[in-house]
Amino acid sequence: MKLSEFGFDEDMRRQTAASNLDGFQIGRIIEEQRNRYSLLTEAGEYDAEITGNLRFSAEESEDLPAVGDWVLASLLEHNFAVIHAVLPRKTALRRRALGTKGEAQIIAANVDGALLVQAADRDFNLNRLERYRIICAEAGVPSYVVITKTDLFPPDYAEELVRSVEARLPGAERVRPTVS
Numbered sequence: 001m002k003l004s005e006f007g008f009d010e011d012m013r014r015q016t017a018a019s020n021l022d023g024f025q026i027g028r029i030i031e032e033q034r035n036r037y038s039l040l041t042e043a044g045e046y047d048a049e050i051t052g053n054l055r056f057s058a059e060e061s062e063d064l065p066a067v068g069d070w071v072l073a074s075l076l077e078h079n080f081a082v083i084h085a086v087l088p089r090k091t092a093l094r095r096r097a098l099g100t101k102g103e104a105q106i107i108a109a110n111v112d113g114a115l116l117v118q119a120a121d122r123d124f125n126l127n128r129l130e131r132y133r134i135i136c137a138e139a140g141v142p143s144y145v146v147i148t149k150t151d152l153f154p155p156d157y158a159e160e161l162v163r164s165v166e167a168r169l170p171g172a173e174r175v176r177p178t179v180s
Contacts, residue, residue: 001042003028007110012070015088024072024084029065029109037065039073039081046081048073054084061097066106091139111139117146120153120161126168133169144173 006028016026027046031038039048050065058064063086065071070087089109097105116132118124129145136143145165150158165172 001040001044003042006040007112008070011090012087021072023074025075025081026087027071027073027081027083029067029069029071032065032067037083039071039083041073041075041081043075044079046073046075046079048081048083050083054086060103062092062094062104062106066092066109068109068111070110091141093135093139093141095135107135111141114141114143115146116143117148119149120147120158121149124161126164129165130168133172142173145169 003026008026008028025041025043027039027041027048029037030040030045035049037048037050039046055064065083065086069089071083072085072087073081073083075081091111092109093107093111093114094104095107097103114132114136116129116136118129124147133143133145147158147161147165150161
């Protein structure tokens with residue numbers, strides 16, 4: 001695998017060019033479970049933890065790795081890695097962390113675009129769609145509305161859903177999936 005295959009571009013390459021990478025590998029966080037991470041590197045996938053120094057120097061949860069982050073890590077035996085640093089983020093999708101007063105939680109980092117997918121059935125919710133679109137807009141991430149299962153309803157119902165999205169979210173890019 002090459003880093004470019006999972007999003008490492010020229011901007012990231014320039015950012016890391018001045019860094020001292022001796023002994024470190026660049027990897028991308030692909031999963032986060034409490035204090036454990038799955039890390040994808042050119043050498044493969046690793047289970048990973050952050051160093052104590054990174055944990056204790058973090059002033060807030062945003063300073064810790066999140067899904068999508070590029071990190072510097074030491075690769076050890078048995079597919080285990082230790083994360084030493086989080087590289088600067090291009091974008092970060094944030095929400096208010098549950099059970100906290102105003103602290104942000106990063107949902108995903110370094111996102112290029114977001115598909116906001118909702119089914120046309122009884123769970124369709126314009127308020128939720130609007131909240132997700134605001135989260136993307138605040139992060140500077142382009143978002144696209146995808147309404148699925150429209151083929152299960154009469155065409156006039158699907159058109160009404162599209163009109164309601166356009167009225168509530170003017171300028172929203174939409175994608176119409178088709179069944180073939």
